[in-house]
Amino acid sequence: MRALFFEKSLSYHPRHPEPSASDGDALLKVRQAGICGTDLEIVHGYMGFHGVPGHEFVADVVSANDKNLVGQRVVGEINIVCGRCDLCLSGLSSHCRNRSVLGIHKHDGAFAEFVRLPSVNLHVLPRTVDDDAAVFVEPLAAACQILKQIKLDAKPDSRGRKWVTVLGDGRLGLLVAQVLRNANCPVRVIGKHPDKLALCEKWQIRSRPLADIAPRHDQDVVVDCTGSADGFELAMQMVRPRGVIVLKSTVAGAKPLNLSPLVVDEITLIGSRCGPFREAIRALAEKQVDVASLIYRRVRLEQGVDAFDLARRPGVLKVLLTME
Numbered sequence: 213m214r215a216l217f218f219e220k221s222l223s224y225h226p227r228h229p230e231p232s233a234s235d236g237d238a239l240l241k242v243r244q245a246g247i248c249g250t251d252l253e254i255v256h257g258y259m260g261f262h263g264v265p266g267h268e269f270v271a272d273v274v275s276a277n278d279k280n281l282v283g284q285r286v287v288g289e290i291n292i293v294c295g296r297c298d299l300c301l302s303g304l305s306s307h308c309r310n311r312s313v314l315g316i317h318k319h320d321g322a323f324a325e326f327v328r329l330p331s332v333n334l335h336v337l338p339r340t341v342d343d344d345a346a347v348f349v350e351p352l353a354a355a356c357q358i359l360k361q362i363k364l365d366a367k368p369d370s371r372g373r374k375w376v377t378v379l380g381d382g383r384l385g386l387l388v389a390q391v392l393r394n395a396n397c398p399v400r401v402i403g404k405h406p407d408k409l410a411l412c413e414k415w416q417i418r419s420r421p422l423a424d425i426a427p428r429h430d431q432d433v434v435v436d437c438t439g440s441a442d443g444f445e446l447a448m449q450m451v452r453p454r455g456v457i458v459l460k461s462t463v464a465g466a467k468p469l470n471l472s473p474l475v476v477d478e479i480t481l482i483g484s485r486c487g488p489f490r491e492a493i494r495a496l497a498e499k500q501v502d503v504a505s506l507i508y509r510r511v512r513l514e515q516g517v518d519a520f521d522l523a524r525r526p527g528v529l530k531v532l533l534t535m536e
């Protein structure tokens with residue numbers, strides 16, 4: 213099959229071996245897939261992954277133990293879990309001690325014609341979620357996860373509201389901003405790219421260029437979606453004492469950080485990763501979130517290496533890989 217393959221560098225393989233589906237795994241034929249920040253980190257060595265990357269996808273089920281799934285159009289949860297460890301048994305299966313992660317850790321991903329996943333990971337899509345929207349289910353679920361982790365109405369200020377800043381106007385930041393807006397947060401996006409901040413305008417979400425920001429330790433919640441260590445430093449300067457920083461960035465590079473503001477200001481720091489697929493599918497079906505505006509370009513899998521270079525350019529939003 214055709215596939216992108218990463219080992220030291222990313223390359224296109226026209227005759228990569230097809231995955232063999234077994235032991236409850238379904239075999240899926242990928243329709244299209246999206247390149248995200250994590251993929252860009254992976255080709256810089258994040259997680260020490262080698263294999264086929266890609267975890268944002270929509271596919272058709274070719275074969276599965278559950279015959280009702282065959283022929284269905286699906287998206288798939290990315291954590292492949294054991295179901296037996298203490299974390300799985302306590303309901304924290306997304307943190308399974310023996311997990312592999314689609315296209316990220318010990319499991320080949322979706323930048324290929326075929327991919328395999330356990331049937332239990334699959335979600336059949338309603339017709340109201342088209343292929344373009346479907347590619348955003350995984351990152352949108354990750355955005356929805358924030359609302360599972362913080363209670364935005366728990367301790368409102370005297371005006372009865374929380375003040376929330378999303379740092380970063382990239383792919384994930386713009387999804388997070390829409391999700392928080394839908395939860396009635398007075399959310400504001402800080403970013404570097406005028407065209408992306410213009411999207412916020414279109415969605416009636418407040419935004420400010422990074423250059424105009426003078427951090428004042430006054431935000432109840434700061435969500436860092438910058439993908440850089442600088443973003444976390446700025447978040448520490450923007451959040452109020454006893455406020456919350458939600459960390460969405462996974463950064464491969466290391467940078468010395470002064471963490472004392474977390475202690476002095478008694479900041480709560482929340483790491484946030486994967487989220488609820490069902491809620492994301494519902495939000496897309498009900499058109500609560502605009503994802504069509506986030507698509508920058510479609511690139512054929514054969515040109516996947518160039519597509520990565522394109523996705524890495526500042527200001528570029530979602531690059532989709534098509535399999536036709």
Ligand SMILES: [Zn+2]
Nearest residue numbers: 294297300308
């Ligand atoms: Zn487990």
